[in-house]
Amino acid sequence: MTDDHDEPKVETDGGLTEDDIFTTAEVGEQYRATVYRDVDYDSLDVAPETSEYPSTDGKWGYRKYDLPKVPKVSHIVGPSAIMLGASLGSGETMFWPTLVAQNGWGLYWAFWVGVITQFFINTEIQRWTIATGESIFRAFDRLNSFWPWFFLVAGFFHVGWPGWAAGASEVFAAWTGVVPREDWAIIGVITMVLIWLSYQAGPILYNAIEKAQLVMMFVAIFGAVILAFIAGSIGQFASIPAGAVNFGALPQNMDIATFLGGLAYAGAGGYVNLAQGVWAREKGYGMGSYQGRIKNPLRGAEPEEVHGGFTFEPSEKNLRRWKAWWKITQQEHFLTFVIGLLIVATVAMTITAEYAAGTDQGAINMWLDVVIPQLGAVQGQLMYVVIFIALFSTQYAILEAFVRNSVDIIFEGYGRSAGWDLSRVFLGLLTLFTLWGILIIVAQFQQPWILLVIGAAIAGAMMWPYNALVTILNTTRLPEHTQPGWGRVLAMWWATGFFGYFTILLIGGVLNSPEAYGLSFPMFETTVGVVGSAPGGYALWVFALVVQIYTMYRSATAKLNASGTVDGADAAKGFLS
Template sequence: MDPDEPRTDGGVADASDEVYASAEEGEEYRDTVYRDIDYESLPEAPETSEYPKTDKGGNYRVTDLPKVPKVSHIVGPSAIMLGASLGSGETMFWPTLIAQNGWGLYWAFWVGVITQFFINTELQRWTMATGESIFRAYERIHSFWPWFFLVAGFIHLGWPGWAAGSAKVVAAGLGLGTDNWAMIGIGLMVLIWLSYQAGPIIYNIIEKAQLALMVLAIVGAVLLIFIVGSAGQLANVPGGALNFGALPQDMDIAVFLGGLAYAGAGGYINLAQGVWSREKGYGMSTYQGRILNPLQTGEGEIETVHKDGYTFEPTRTNLRRWKAWWKITQQEHFLTFVVGLLVVATIAMTITAEFAAGTENGAINMWLMDVIPAVGPFSAALLYVVIFIALFSTQYAILEAFVRNSVDIIFEMYGRKAGWDLNRVFVGLLTLFTLWGIGIIALQLSQPWILLVLGAAIAGVMMWPYNALTTILNTTRLPEHTQPGWARVVAMWWATGFFGFFSVLLISSQLVSRFGLTTFETTVGVVGSGAGGYVLWLLALVVQVYTMYRSAQGKMESSDTVDNADEANGLLA
């Protein structure tokens, strides 16, 4: 087979193929791949248009892009992201919004999901091209950004509302009453911590657990729509899906922005997509080490995660490999994350629209007090199981995402220079965050739904700056052949404007309602806002214009700077 001849099966070729991995090589990705090479002996990438810009950071090392496995071999990062989504937007926020406001809001859900498809895959791009995490990329722009996202991430995810919610579901399902949930919640946090001790490669444990939970949740959801008799509600989906821009007049903007952020995982969790991709071994990440559990490995056993990553020479073979890598990672995210969300969330919405229309309860109480009493015993039992899995899988993924992101930031910004052991930093922060969650649960806070709303709103606001940063990063720091195509650039402009618009409305509502600063009042149509409100809208406009200008400038300046760059282009490159 001609190594330069493009394949159409997206699969594994024979040993003579220069683009696709052999069957044996591809299978290795199921349990993550680490290829240890002599980092110091590799040549440093020159400061030319063929390689990523260093921004005065360390230089990249040049080696070949690995051969490409099948999409089925790399399923994992998006399954964890799906698990993080199910207990937030997909079974909590959006079913509640639809029950309270009707199917007219469904347009915002599917638009949010598709928007997050582009956001998440763009967060993967830098990692695939360099083997570095997105936080290292942000550090190359300015050291402020990793610390900013660490603090915002703690505000977003620091309260274990999902563990409390899943504990309430277990207590209610066992007939213990919803007030007797604290010890169950503490037990679930301990169970999550113990699960990390099941093997030496921490990522592999999380991936397998989340894959199993996702299969159970999806199968359970599909069974439910037929058992409870809510399938007739599907007739309302097309009308709601095309009802673009419609918002109820009395919509709580914090709840709505939370729903937009959680049409997917949202906030700090999305930033883990690149770190999980590195652990799995996507693209150049194959050469970066994985985080090992020091309690399960031998003394001194380590896989090095280099601060400065890798890059590849734009030969025709490497360009074709990049095109194939980009194709399968998009397929993995779409088939796992997007399809999974649309199926499970839509089914959940049909159930709440059928049995809880007009409810004034928060999400968890809506399921426990409105829906479950209205269905038969078998359906109720299955609902308890599916809702528990959704909430528990989300808490599991939240703890994992927070710890993995935060460890990457703390280690690279301080710990590496201080001589810390990356693996021990991970286990240490995992333990501290687990104990923190146990302490919060032990206080038995009475309104976990409020905590979920606040966390979701913060998640939505956080997505505004990192969408802008990622768009600028990928169009001005990456070389022509690994940059996003114009269709993706426009999609990221949309994402930045989308979250910027609703973030301004949220910030305004909080300044007015909590602090009485009526000058910051804003309107959805902009006209009629207060003086301070116009300042907020001006800020959003400046961010949007700057993002569009810098990214367009980067695309145009890099055009025709790499020979045969079009070899790397494909659908939604």
């Protein structure tokens, strides 16, 4: 791999030019297949414990090296395409179309607010990786070794049930008739095996899923655009503006677990979002390009080492590179993730609002039994294609996210010190999780929609603590020039409060719903307006308030204390930096 330190320098009167900041087209093209720049990690200087470098918390010092030159945004598309794939079969074609069909367009405000909120969450998760080359789990470990293991356990409960593979299989069976619809488990097993086999397509494990997801996302978005014109639901677009500004409106007696799932899945949600930084490292974003990619040992690929953390000296050159890296990272995520979600999900919502208004069906039954039978032959076939791709791509991306996140946690928490081979750990967990999914599908533990609801509620509840942790981490541990700007801090405060509020409603609902959950603790009842909650419910609200105040205090204090501590930091800073 060509190192950008070997590229020709172009300087004028001793100053920096664009050629010092941006990579050549030839080197930029290499990012499309992921980038790894091998450096002699042990020979690099360790960054001093000063305000110009990330705080170590007494753990694992950072090695100093220049931030790589910056490619074009078109060269780095990939991580957000996988995140988009993880999103389409959850909120965008399942939860939100169902919620709108059941409750009308008055909820659309929550969808687009959720998407924009997740834009800020996901890019903040990437920030640590771009600045240090470390995953977000390594960063959480710097705060407290409890957190990575907590998210591993919660992540299993979030995505441990292969609901999307089950859903995709039922859709495929109904669509093609290759097996009776009730025998969808046969297709589910084949689906899981095909996903495992796809990882054997090349020596770099990440590349296989990125290429597959890019193709599927193109087909899904293209199909959705066509459906917008031919499905007969175009009149529904007139109702969107009113719903988009109907802030705070919630239907009475709405199931909070389903709604929280919809909020979490206005995007990928839960454990999956945390993979954004790990994918950015595999792709080679920023300092992540000095970290090894996970190779396939079955293909005889030579392993690449995932080192400790990196950092860069805040020179004028590096500060300008950081600002450019941050700009293209946001562009890649917005153009791929946000725009893709808004197109596919909104079209899906117009169709269900037109053909399934007031439905009491779960999402999959709604599409198969209510919507598609009312469409014409061509529209119905295209709808099958879009729904199947949405569900299949989601299971594909979720399996990838679960395995990659969990491997990182296990390796950094134990495997590195034990001398484990990272690639073999990945392949082993991939195989185990695939077999687990097959077992659950064959046993038909629950109907697909129930699996999705359970996972979605847990996903929303997970996002509350990690939003707070990411906010604190990026303000208290990163130096002034790589910290989030005040606009982003405000967005993360909002995200923490947003998911905290609905998580408390969910907890109160679970503890006071004996019909649904077999438990009955009325003293913990919570209300949408807070006032009128039971005594235990008020205690839950107070806890949420304490978390919110603590998060805001720690991050605001860190931002104020860091101001003016790094010479020239203004070159990399901004309100939304």
